[in-house]
Amino acid sequence: MNTDEFSTSKVPSDRSIPWWKIAVSNVLFSVSLPSLITGLDLAHAAPKGTFLPGVMVGSLILTFIGILTSVVGSRARLSSYMLARIAFGTQGSTVLNLTFALSLIGWFGVNINLFGDAVVKLLSALWGYRGPEWPIELAAGLLMTGTTLVGLRAINMLSVIVVPILLVVCALMLSNSIGHDSIGGLLRMAPASGMSFGDTVSAVVGGVIVGAVIMPDTCRFIGPMHGAVWTAVLTYFFSGAGVIIIGGLAGLATGRIEILDLMLFMGLGWGAFAIVLGGSWVLNALNLYSAGLSVGAAAPAVRREMATLGCGLVGTLAAFLKILDHFLTFLFYLSIVFVPVASIIIIDFFFIRPADYLGSASTSVRKVEPAALMAWAAGACIAVLGSAGFLRISGIAAVDAMVVTGIVYGMLRWRPRALASQRL
Numbered sequence: 001m002n003t004d005e006f007s008t009s010k011v012p013s014d015r016s017i018p019w020w021k022i023a024v025s026n027v028l029f030s031v032s033l034p035s036l037i038t039g040l041d042l043a044h045a046a047p048k049g050t051f052l053p054g055v056m057v058g059s060l061i062l063t064f065i066g067i068l069t070s071v072v073g074s075r076a077r078l079s080s081y082m083l084a085r086i087a088f089g090t091q092g093s094t095v096l097n098l099t100f101a102l103s104l105i106g107w108f109g110v111n112i113n114l115f116g117d118a119v120v121k122l123l124s125a126l127w128g129y130r131g132p133e134w135p136i137e138l139a140a141g142l143l144m145t146g147t148t149l150v151g152l153r154a155i156n157m158l159s160v161i162v163v164p165i166l167l168v169v170c171a172l173m174l175s176n177s178i179g180h181d182s183i184g185g186l187l188r189m190a191p192a193s194g195m196s197f198g199d200t201v202s203a204v205v206g207g208v209i210v211g212a213v214i215m216p217d218t219c220r221f222i223g224p225m226h227g228a229v230w231t232a233v234l235t236y237f238f239s240g241a242g243v244i245i246i247g248g249l250a251g252l253a254t255g256r257i258e259i260l261d262l263m264l265f266m267g268l269g270w271g272a273f274a275i276v277l278g279g280s281w282v283l284n285a286l287n288l289y290s291a292g293l294s295v296g297a298a299a300p301a302v303r304r305e306m307a308t309l310g311c312g313l314v315g316t317l318a319a320f321l322k323i324l325d326h327f328l329t330f331l332f333y334l335s336i337v338f339v340p341v342a343s344i345i346i347i348d349f350f351f352i353r354p355a356d357y358l359g360s361a362s363t364s365v366r367k368v369e370p371a372a373l374m375a376w377a378a379g380a381c382i383a384v385l386g387s388a389g390f391l392r393i394s395g396i397a398a399v400d401a402m403v404v405t406g407i408v409y410g411m412l413r414w415r416p417r418a419l420a421s422q423r424l
Contacts, residue, residue: 005151005152005293005304006079006220007079007081007082007292007293007296007297007304007307008082008296008297008300009082010076010077010078010220011077011078011220011221012077013077013223015221016221016222016223017152017153017156017221017222018227019222019223019224019226019227019228019230019231020227021156021159021160022156022218022219022221022222022227022231023227023230023231023234023235024156024159024160024163025152025155025156025159025218025282025286026211026215026218026231026234026235026286027159027163027234027235027239028159028162028163028166028279028282028283028286029208029211029235029240029283029286030208030235030236030239030240030242030243031163031166031167031170031239031243031275031279032166032243032275032279032280032283033114033118033259033275033276033279033280034207034208034283035207035208035240035243035244035247036243036244036246036247036250036259036275037247037259038203038204038207038244038247039055039243039244039245039246039247039248039249039250039251040247040248040250040251040256040257040259040262041203042054042055042195042200042203042204042244042248043190043247043248043249043251043252044190044191044251044252044257045191045194045195045200046190046191046194046195046200047190047191047192047193047194047195048187048188048190048191048192049190050190050194050195050196050197050200051187051190051200051248052187052245053197054197054200054201054203054204055200055204055241055244055245055248056241057201057204058200058201058202058203058204058205058396059204059236059237059240059241059244060237061201061205061396061399062204062205062208062209062212062236062237062240063232063233063236063237063240065209065212065213065342065402066212066215066231066232066233066235066236067228067229067232067233068342068346068350069212069213069214069215069216069219069232069342069345069346070215070216070219070222070228070229070231070232071219071225071228071229072216072345072346072349072350072357073215073216073217073218073219073220073222073228074219074220074222074223074224074225074227074228075225075349075357075358076216076220076349076357076358077220078216078220078357079216079217079220079293079297080213080214080215080216080217080290080293080341080342080345081093081097081100081217081293081294081296081297081298082297083216083345083349083357084096084097084297084341084345085097085297085365086348086356086357086365087341087344087345087348087369087372088344088368088369088372088373088376089365089366089367089368089369089372090365090366090367091367091368092367092368092369092372092373093297093298094298095298096338096341096376097294097295097297097298098294098295098298099334099338100291100294100338101291101294101295101298101311102334103210103334103335103338104287104288104290104291104294104311105288105291105311105314105315105318106315106318106330106334107287107335108144108284108287108288108291108311108312108315108316108319109314109315109316109317109318109319110319111280111283111284111287112137112140112141112144112284112315112316112319113137113319113322113325114280115136115137115140115276115277115280115284116133116134116136116137116140116319117133118260118272118276118280119136119273119276119277120133120136121260122260122264122269122272122273122276125260125264125269126264126269134320137316137319137320138316138320140280140281140284140316141312141313141315141316141319141320142316143281144280144281144284144285144288144312145288145308145309145312145313145316147281147285148285148288148289148292148308148312149305149308149309149312152218152221152289155282155285155286155289158281158282158285159282162274162278162279162281162282165274165278166274166275166278166279168271169268169271169274169275170242170243170246172266172268172271173246173247173250173263173266173268173271174246174249174250176250176253176266176268177246177249177250177252177253177254178249178253179253180253180254181253183249186249186252186253187249187252189252190252196395197395198392198394198395198396199395201395201396202395202396202397202398204244205396205398205399206336206387206396206397206398208236208240209336209339209398210335210336210338210339212232212236212342213338213339213341213342214290215231215232217289217290217293218231218286219231247259250262250266254266259272260272263275288308288311288312288315289308291307291308291311291315292304292307292308292311295307295310295311332387333384333387336383336384336387336397336398336401337380337383337384339379339383339398339401339402340375340376340378340379340380340382340383340401340402340404340405341376342402343375343379343401343402343403343405343406343409344372344375344376344379344405344406344409346406347406347409347410347413348372348409348413351410352410352413371409371412371413372409374408374412375405375406375408375409375412376405378404378405378408379401379402379404379405379408380401382397382400382401382404382405383397383398383400383401385397386398386400386401
């Protein structure tokens with residue numbers, strides 16, 4: 001395989017990967033510890049009649065966005081960062097891509113911290129481990145970076161091994177939960193009051209929407225468009241919704257509020273290890289893979305291997321030094337301001353200038369695209385204000401940001417005659 005992973009060029013058709021392998025990797029975004037924790041938290045916070053509908057509506061929104069970005073990646077055969085290069089211009093996208101890389105590196109480090117903390121708790125509960133956390137974090141960072149250096153095919157191979165194990169663990173959790181009561185009976189255990197329906201949907205969407213934004217990074221290796229569609233559907237609707245619901249039902253059945261305590265209470269200590277080790281390994285490898293692509297798009301002279309290694313070392317060092325504890329809020333807002341980027345690329349690809357993405361024009365884009373920058377600034381402001389609770393339109397900050405961005409960008413770029421000749 002090309003050692004550059006085609007980070008700054010289109011993926012040739014003969015380098016495609018079967019769509020189901022890509023789907024398996026992306027499913028790991030859902031079958032993971034964060035998804036189970038989201039379900040657990042929502043089940044204890046969302047009132048009766050809100051938890052299940054909220055999860056389903058949030059998953060449908062994610063699926064819709066994921067389908068659009070996946071199809072763009074599959075058709076254009078470019079990473080999300082090269083797509084941003086066309087949409088924003090060579091200079092306009094440079095700062096954007098480097099900042100996106102910073103966000104992904106930060107979350108890479110945060111996940112290593114979460115991984116180390118979870119492993120120490122499990123080792124302590126199961127075998128009385130009292131050692132330090134840093135050797136586990138260091139080993140995790142090196143392992144995840146090494147996997148990413150090999151490339152997407154290594155991540156896919158790992159996913160094929162890990163995903164079935166994690167699905168078995170989730171199935172056992174569900175079986176154990178409904179052994180306490182029926183699904184309807186468990187849902188009736190939810191609190192009488194709590195989060196609003198909009199907040200429930202927003203929690204589901206906001207938690208993983210960045211993953212939907214960067215779907216082109218993996219789906220550019222998919223040939224048939226139906227494969228890209230099914231990848232998004234399996235990732236966000238079936239797997240995503242299913243795992244969140246299982247986490248919620250398990251929390252209601254046991255009354256536990258900590259996912260590791262819950263799994264140990266169910267006698268699934270080995271399952272907890274599988275979720276923590278396998279899920280975190282593949283999830284963080286995908287984060288680092290996208291970070292390396294973003295650096296490669298912003299600085300084409302830097303080889304993919306060096307960009308990935310540098311990002312991995314910085315993220316691991318940040319986790320090792322525990323400095324990320326002071327930057328979680330910063331990382332959160334840094335992540336959500338990139339959500340509007342997907343809206344611009346979607347509008348641009350499907351309605352404004354598809355030829356620039358499908359043809360050779362991708363190598364000769366303009367330096368700056370003012371309309372994209374202005375629309376992104378408007379959407380980013382909506383995202384920040386909505387997440388801070390100062391502005392609510394639909395009640396879902398990420399969706400509000402994408403809709404406003406799309407409207408502003410469409411108005412700025414609207415040229416009826418040009419659109420009629422270029423529309424897909």
